Amino acid sequence: MPTFKIHHITSYEYDRPVTESHNEIRIFPYACEEQEILEHDLQITGNPSMLNYTDYWGNRIGQFNLNQAHSELVIESKLVVRTKVPVDRTLVYNTGFEQLQQEISQSLHLLELTKPELIQRQEAIQEIVRQIYQPWKSVAATVQDCSQFIYQYFQYIKGITDIETTVDQIIEHRSGVCQDFAHVMLQVLRTLKIPSRYVSGYICPNKNGLRGEGATHAWVESWIPNYGWSGIDPTNNIWVSNTHVKLAVGRNFSDCSPVKGTFKGPAHQNLYVYVSVGYEDGHRFEERNQVNTPPGNGNQDFRPTVDQAGRHQQ
Template sequence: MSIFKIHHITRYEYDRPVKESANEIKIFPYQCADQEVLQHDLFITDHPNVQTFSDYWGNKTGLFNILPSHNVLTIESKLLVRTTASSQLGINFHSNFKQLQQEMDGQLQLLELGNRDTIRSQAAIDAIAIAVRRGESVAAVVETCSEYIFKYFKYIKGITNVETTVDEILEHGAGVCQDFAHLMLQILRTCQIPARYVSGYICPNKNGMRGEGATHAWVEALIPGYGWAGIDPTNNVWVTNKHVKLSVGRNFRDCSPVRGTFKGPARQKLTVFVSVGYEDGQFFEEMNNVDTAGSQQAPIEADGSVAGQQQ
C-alpha cells in the first residue's frame, strides 16, 4: 500500500470578462477496491454549489455554474489517497477469446467498448493487430500490444493536443500518454477486446516513469476470468499501486477533467499544475500551458453574445 498527496490546479484566464460559466468536472477518485480516499478538498472560484452524480461509466461527476462576470476560473483539488492494488496483479494469462465472447454476451457496455472507431488508417491498425495477436491468450495479446507501442512509437511532448486523432498519431509515430492510450484502444478493439480509456495520475517511482507527477492516461482491458486490468503503454507496465484512477470511458472525451462553456467573446488561456507527493516526502511537480486551439470556436447565442468552450 502507498499513500499519495496530490495537488491539482486547473486555471482558466480570459482576456476580457466572461459570464454564465457552466462546467462539468471529473476530478474525483474512481470508486474501486484498488484505492481509498482519505481526504479530498475542492476549491473553486466564487465557491459555487457543486452537484454530483454518477455518469454512464460510473464516474463521479460534478456540475457547477458561475453566473457573475469573471476574468479567472480556478479549480483546485487537494487529494490524499491510499492505493491498495497489489504489485503482482495475478492476471489470468490462460483465458482465451472464446471465454471473452461468453463474458461479453448481452453486455451492452462491453459491446460499446469493443467497437472500434472509423478512421482513415484502419489498414495500418489491422496490420498491427495481426502482429500482436499471437495465440488465444487475451492477456498476452494486451501485453504484446503495449510492448509494440512502447517499442515503435516515441514519447515526445508538444507535438499533439487533446484533439489529436489516431490517424495523426500514426503519421507522427510519436505522442504522449493520451495518444498512446487512444492508439492502444483502437488496436485492442480491432482485436475484438473490450477496452476503456483511464484518466488519472502516475505517482513517483524509484525507477522513474514517463508522465509521473502529472495527469496521466492508460488503458484497461477486459481479461476473462479476471475483469478489468490496467496497462500503461507509455511505460509498458501493468498498472499497480503507482497509478491513481480518476475516471474511465470510451475515450478522452468521456474522462476530460474539466469541460464547460462560458458566455462572452473572450480568448482563454489554460494552465494545469499537478504536484504528487510520495509518503517519503519526495515531490514531483509539473505545470503545463495547454493548447486549447481546437476548442476556441464558439456558436453565437440568441442574444448576440458568443459562447466559448473550455476543455
C-alpha cells in the first residue's frame, strides 16, 4: 500500500486588482475504500470562510468568496494519501450482461449513467461497439476491450485539443490526451448500456513510463456486476491500481472541474499550475506551467484533469 505526498498549487495573477471573486473547488480527495487520507491541508489567499458540502456524485465541494481587492489568488493543496486498491479482482470479473441489467433495474443512479451523449458521429461509436462487443464476454472483458481499442487506435498527442473539444472532434482526428480518451470511452460504454463515469485525479507511478506520470489525470470507472465501480485508464490501457489517486467523479469533465469561479474587474489573468508528487523512496516529480488565458471576461475555470497546462482554460 504505497503512500504519496501530493503538492498542488493553482495561482491566478491579475494585471490590476479584482474584487468579488466567487469560487467553487473540487480538490478534496474522494472518500472511498480504495484510498486512505492521512493528511490534507488547504491554504487559500486571504483565508476565506469555506462552505463545504457533498454533491450528487459524492464529491466534496468547497465554496468561498474573496470580496476585497486582490491581485493574486493562490489555492494550495498538500495531500498525503495511501492507496489500497485490491491487487487481484479477477475472480469477480466474470459476471455478464444479464446480471448487469438486473442491477441497473434496481438503481436509477446506474440507469442515468448508461445514457450516451447526443453526438453527430454516433455511427462511428457504433462501429467501435461492433468491433469490441461479443455477447458471450463478461462485462469486465468488454470494458477491457474498449480500453484496448482506444489505446491502440487513438494517438496520444498533447496540445491539439482543449477543454471545449467535443467527442465528435476527437473521433474525427483520433487523437488527444487523457480527458479525450475518457470521454470517448464513456460514449462507447454507455452505448453498450454499461454504467460508466468520469474520474479526475492524479497518476503517481515511480518512473514506470506511464503517460501522465506525476500530473493531473483522467480515467473511467465502470460498474462491474457483483463487484461495483472499477476504474480503468484508457490512456495507459490498465485497470486502475495503487498508482491512481481519485479526486472527483461525475457524468463528464464538467462535473469534476477542480477550480472554477468568477471575479469582477477588467483584468487580464495569468494562471500558473504547480504539481509535485513525492514517493516513499524519496523520488519526487515536479512540474510548473503557465497557462495562457483570454483577457477580462471575469471567469476563471481551472480544469487540471488533463496532461498539460495548455489545456487549462477559462
